[in-house]
Amino acid sequence: MRSVIVTTTLALLLASAVSLEAQDPAASAPAPETAAQHEARLAWWREARFGVFIHWGLYAIPGHGEWVQWNEQIPVEEYAKLADEFKPTQFDAVAWAATIKTAGAKYAVLTARHHDGFALFDDPQSEFTSVKAAAHHDFVADYTKAIRAAGLRVGLYYSPLDWRFPGYIMPDLQRKSAEAMRTQYHRQMEQLMTNYGKLDVIWFDGGETDWLNFGADWKGAEWKKRPREQHYSGGFSWEHNKVYAQLRRLQPQTLINGRADMPEDFRSREGDGALGGFDAEHPWELCTTIVKGAWGWQPDAEIKSLTHLVQMLVKAAGRDGNYLLNVGPRPDGTIDPAQAQRLREIGDWLRKNGGSIYGTRGGPFLPGDYGVSTHQGNTVYVHVLQWPAGPLMLPALPAKVLRVSLLDGGELSWSQGERGIELTVPAAARDAIDTIMKLEFDQPVTALKPVAVAGK
């Protein structure tokens, strides 16, 4: 009898120790990774090069983009009524996955919850979810299943910031509200990380501490934009470290971007204007919209040209980055046919030319007026987006070119000497979007130092 009591007490003690540990995620924070382990975790993402971003939520109904609530100062209760109208009768996650696949993308990222606070997943402790709204549906569940079944990698976007909480705008004056927002963030992250299987990417937005009060400070009865070098110094903390420790435990392989003050797996560049320079040191991704407009559905927004979109993908790859292209589905759940068509066209281009994008790294010829280069093994792909007046002169590399051909098999002449590699493609054999030349070297190119290409 005594031993039974002792064993039971021990078991209880042990159980409480285990649950205590579970409550304190920091207690089980994993050991830091080596650079090689990090590269291994990134391998699929590096190879993928291209993903599709999906911004979808209540904001699709007014059709003025995902910032409509803020931009048009719609009162929270007013905006919340959209949940009664949100009945996406044509929503079909399998159709989304098929469209993304035909685009040649290898991963997708869906806004599980944007700044308006409306969750597209089941959070039993919130009233503001698609499960409780008219739709009565967990869209994240369907999406994750369909994307995975299509052989694509699964990403979720999540915004810790939520406009419904005054604590976001004034984290110090409205501390309770800020803390409630934090509780929601921690809880919803746990739900997302637990209930939807393996997540390949968690794409944070609006989680930077310096984004609190939209980068301003409320001091001396004045709301002042903080200068860049001055950080938020108030008393509220997102306690991102707890989310991070839990994330690493529940989804050890997942990749996260750098928008929530956590150790990032990749950096984020946003918008056509943010393409930036070559960087093979820090993994990065450029995200842009397929339309000249917002991320969320905007019926009147003009679709960008195929040339522009393919060239963005090529320019990102040549700078050693990924490209995440956004579509904003309509309120009924479908992707606008014109946008889907553009995605298919990108896929057609990739089916012909994907060998020069997927699995490549940027360089060794640095981006310039001519275009960019990518490489894999002994092969360099030179992407000419704009021809110089004469032949294209590439600087000499400490390696020998064995063969040069046009990827599409067209006519070309080339020579190599001390000054470098000279390439000529007759006008008729050039491609209006991207003329791709394949240069085969006598050795792997990866170890060679990237070189600049003279302009014009």
Ligand code: GLC
């Ligand atoms: C911005 C916007 C947001 C969009 C995101 C995409 O941070 O706040 O609306 O989701 O960029 O990168």
